Amino acid sequence: MFKKDEENVVDIPINLSVDKLFEPVMQLKSTHKVSILLVEENISKTVEGLKEIYEITSSAKISNFLNENISFAIRAERIGSHEFTSLDVAKYAGQAIVDLTKKKFGTRSPVNLNHPAVIFDALVIDNKYYFALRISGEESLHRRGYRVYDHPAALKPTIAYGMLKIAELKDGETLLDPMCGGGTIVIEAVRNYRLRNVYCMDISPKHLKGAVMNAIASSVYSKINFILGDARKVDEYVKEYIDVIVTNPPYGIRMLRQKYLRTLYLDFLKSSRNILSSKGRIVVITSEYVLFKKEAEKLGYKIAYKRKVLHGDLEVEIIKIVPK
Numbered sequence: 001m002f003k004k005d006e007e008n009v010v011d012i013p014i015n016l017s018v019d020k021l022f023e024p025v026m027q028l029k030s031t032h033k034v035s036i037l038l039v040e041e042n043i044s045k046t047v048e049g050l051k052e053i054y055e056i057t058s059s060a061k062i063s064n065f066l067n068e069n070i071s072f073a074i075r076a077e078r079i080g081s082h083e084f085t086s087l088d089v090a091k092y093a094g095q096a097i098v099d100l101t102k103k104k105f106g107t108r109s110p111v112n113l114n115h116p117a118v119i120f121d122a123l124v125i126d127n128k129y130y131f132a133l134r135i136s137g138e139e140s141l142h143r144r145g146y147r148v149y150d151h152p153a154a155l156k157p158t159i160a161y162g163m164l165k166i167a168e169l170k171d172g173e174t175l176l177d178p179m180c181g182g183g184t185i186v187i188e189a190v191r192n193y194r195l196r197n198v199y200c201m202d203i204s205p206k207h208l209k210g211a212v213m214n215a216i217a218s219s220v221y222s223k224i225n226f227i228l229g230d231a232r233k234v235d236e237y238v239k240e241y242i243d244v245i246v247t248n249p250p251y252g253i254r255m256l257r258q259k260y261l262r263t264l265y266l267d268f269l270k271s272s273r274n275i276l277s278s279k280g281r282i283v284v285i286t287s288e289y290v291l292f293k294k295e296a297e298k299l300g301y302k303i304a305y306k307r308k309v310l311h312g313d314l315e316v317e318i319i320k321i322v323p324k
């Protein structure tokens, strides 16, 4: 299997059929797209690179997946600076497949950009070219189908699931998201774990109602306690020890928000200490790492883990803290 992120390239046995892979692939919870790498090579960043893309694509073994009646489309992406665009990449890779199928089958496989039977990924990252067969379909796997209420700052379910993994959430534990918005984190948790108790809290009645709607759409409503409340005094609402708090507080993009965020972080972290169990841990996604770390350390938490992640176009940090 092949993902853009080099660390996620996984070797699969060459004789495993694509049909057998489809089912496990569709179960992946923190992955957007999955493709089988057919060919990869270095290319030039100048216009010369386009001819190389044509040649490299022509060497891909595609006859198991295509014939003269099966339509295809190329989905191209380009990262880095090049003398050509992603449209050029798609054009040259597409032409290579057209010429290849014509040679192999006598008639070219039809191109269908809207509803292709087969999707190929043509990806250029700096001077590397990857040509791959998409096996997870057109839609990104982060679309789970339960989002009937679209929170304006909703987290991708894949990131929410990743945060639960970072929290090392286990069956039988208690979980709280005190700023739950549309409920993505708790919904992902209930869909994937058997938890003792789950709390979804937000200060906004509108967003909390949205979380209820999403939970109903995901058939997990009865497993979640919904609370209209203030994360700055979370200990006044939740009356049991919580093993894991995972949350996505508002981002401080506007200056006015910075002051509110400081008290929000401080008071949320202070009141959380009163309800955290002895094995308690908190995982937060924030664009304000420095501020969050300062407030957390002031209150006697230590940073147990952190990593950068892209939330849309925004580079943010996922941080795990535990009481010292």
Ligand SMILES: C[S@@+](CC[C@H](N)C(=O)[O-])C[C@H]1O[C@@H](n2cnc3c(N)ncnc32)[C@H](O)[C@@H]1O
Residues within 6 Å of the ligand: 151, 153, 154, 155, 156, 178, 179, 180, 181, 182, 183, 184, 185, 201, 202, 203, 204, 207, 229, 230, 231, 232, 248, 249, 250, 251, 264
């Ligand atoms: C970034 S959004 C969370 C989005 C959510 N993760 C989702 O996927 O839909 C932050 C949420 O924090 C809530 N919030 C802000 N201040 C709060 C407070 N003091 N107590 C509880 N919730 C608060 C906002 O109403 C908003 O819904």
